[in-house]
Amino acid sequence: MSAALDGKPTVLVSEKLGEAGLALLKEFANVDCSYNLSPEELNAKISSCDALIVRSGTKVTRQVFESSGGKLKVVGRAGVGIDNVDLAAATEHGCLVVNAPTANTVAAAEHGIALLTSMARNVAQSDASMKAGKWQRNKYVGVSLVGKTLAVMGFGKVGTELARRAKGLGMHVVAHDPYAPADRARAVGVELVGFDEALATADFISLHMPLTPTTLKILNDETFAKMKKGVRIVNVARGGVIDEEALVRALDAGIVAQAALDVFSVEPPPQDSKLVQHERVTLTPHLGASTIEAQEGVAIEIAEAVVGALKGELSSTAVNAPMVPAEVLTELKPFVILAEKLGRLAVQLVAGGSGVKTVKLY
Numbered sequence: 001m002s003a004a005l006d007g008k009p010t011v012l013v014s015e016k017l018g019e020a021g022l023a024l025l026k027e028f029a030n031v032d033c034s035y036n037l038s039p040e041e042l043n044a045k046i047s048s049c050d051a052l053i054v055r056s057g058t059k060v061t062r063q064v065f066e067s068s069g070g071k072l073k074v075v076g077r078a079g080v081g082i083d084n085v086d087l088a089a090a091t092e093h094g095c096l097v098v099n100a101p102t103a104n105t106v107a108a109a110e111h112g113i114a115l116l117t118s119m120a121r122n123v124a125q126s127d128a129s130m131k132a133g134k135w136q137r138n139k140y141v142g143v144s145l146v147g148k149t150l151a152v153m154g155f156g157k158v159g160t161e162l163a164r165r166a167k168g169l170g171m172h173v174v175a176h177d178p179y180a181p182a183d184r185a186r187a188v189g190v191e192l193v194g195f196d197e198a199l200a201t202a203d204f205i206s207l208h209m210p211l212t213p214t215t216l217k218i219l220n221d222e223t224f225a226k227m228k229k230g231v232r233i234v235n236v237a238r239g240g241v242i243d244e245e246a247l248v249r250a251l252d253a254g255i256v257a258q259a260a261l262d263v264f265s266v267e268p269p270p271q272d273s274k275l276v277q278h279e280r281v282t283l284t285p286h287l288g289a290s291t292i293e294a295q296e297g298v299a300i301e302i303a304e305a306v307v308g309a310l311k312g313e314l315s316s317t318a319v320n321a322p323m324v325p326a327e328v329l330t331e332l333k334p335f336v337i338l339a340e341k342l343g344r345l346a347v348q349l350v351a352g353g354s355g356v357k358t359v360k361l362y
């Protein structure tokens with residue numbers, strides 16, 4: 001039976017979602033799982049959908065909102081980063097954007113630690129070398145983590161969990177985050193420092209801020225020049241926070257000794273990119289959230305948020321933003337400015353395509 005005939009809303013799921021989440025959605029809606037849609041196919045389908053659920057692989061562009069003809073009420077991002085959703089266009093079209101802010105936190109932090117440790121000990125490179133028939137014990141001497149300074153850039157959920165784990169490895173951890181409260185840092189035993197100080201003192205840098213207009217290419221030629229020679233960089237945030245050509249230059253100049261990257265400005269990155277082919281760069285294909293446990297959790301979290309939004313249950317006017325400084329709260333209108341400033345929006349509700357009705361932040 002079509003959505004129009006049975007009265008149920010239609011939810012389009014454009015990337016793989018865990019079974020438990022799909023089951024929750026199916027109790028309330030007709031669910032269309034159509035993976036690998038081209039942009040044209042997505043634009044064609046969207047006019048019959050009340051909700052769209054995506055991961056990072058689907059670009060929810062202005063064209064998607066325009067093609068929906070006003071039917072699309074909610075976009076659910078099954079994960080944290082909402083940089084693949086045109087928030088300004090969503091707001092203008094009166095469409096709610098929700099994400100799944102908590103379920104993949106530990107998975108991303110664990111992946112950051114996996115990259116940190118495997119980079120320091122050349123695990124990927126020496127594995128490839130052995131598979132090529134070599135036994136290169138001298139070539140792959142690593143560096144120790146204990147006693148080294150790690151700068152966590154972005155001390156939110158993932159950054160905090162990664163910091164806890166790094167302290168367990170005996171690292172000295174500092175963090176930079178313009179919005180992080182001092183008591184959270186104190187609770188973890190981490191010192192909050194300024195951006196330049198973090199760059200200048202770190203032996204290792206781990207990136208955990210969202211991709212926003214402010215953080216775009218925040219690591220660039222100028223900021224690489226402020227780093228300690230021989231620094232090692234982990235990125236499980238977003239590829240766009242690094243100027244990737246500048247990173248190649250910093251690697252070749254010896255400023256950056258190694259990098260371990262889970263995310264790229266274009267995904268997948270071109271195979272012939274200098275970064276991908278660089279001997280001192282370790283790569284994973286955006287796997288930070290990809291554990292069985294995280295994906296089941298994310299699916300449930302996003303299904304509940306999307307169903308709640310479709311039922312209108314997220315329409316309270318309370319603002320629940322314990323971690324947001326008061327001066328930022330005064331900038332609730334327009335919503336997009338808030339999202340850009342904080343980069344950690346969890347839920348937005350838009351009334352009539354203009355003012356924000358409810359904002360819930362995590």
Ligand SMILES: NC(=O)c1ccc[n+]([C@@H]2O[C@H](COP(=O)([O-])OP(=O)(O)OC[C@H]3O[C@@H](n4cnc5c(N)ncnc54)[C@H](O)[C@@H]3O)[C@@H](O)[C@H]2O)c1
Pocket residue numbers: 080081082101104105108153154155156157158159176177178179180208209210211214215236237238262263286287288289290341342343344345362
């Ligand atoms: N690789 C993956 O699969 C994966 C998985 C989860 C999250 N992520 C990425 O990691 C990001 C962080 O996730 P989270 O759950 O910790 O989000 P979060 O919102 O809890 O934390 C982000 C933190 O970054 C801070 N921040 C904002 N602008 C900053 C700036 N200019 N400099 C330093 N800090 C800044 C915020 O104040 C916030 O504390 C997400 O936005 C997403 O892009 C990637």
Ligand SMILES: O=C(O)[C@H](O)COP(=O)(O)O
Pocket residue numbers: 055056057078079080081082104286288289290
């Ligand atoms: O922002 C996130 O939650 C991560 O980047 C995960 O993205 P994914 O859902 O595409 O794995």
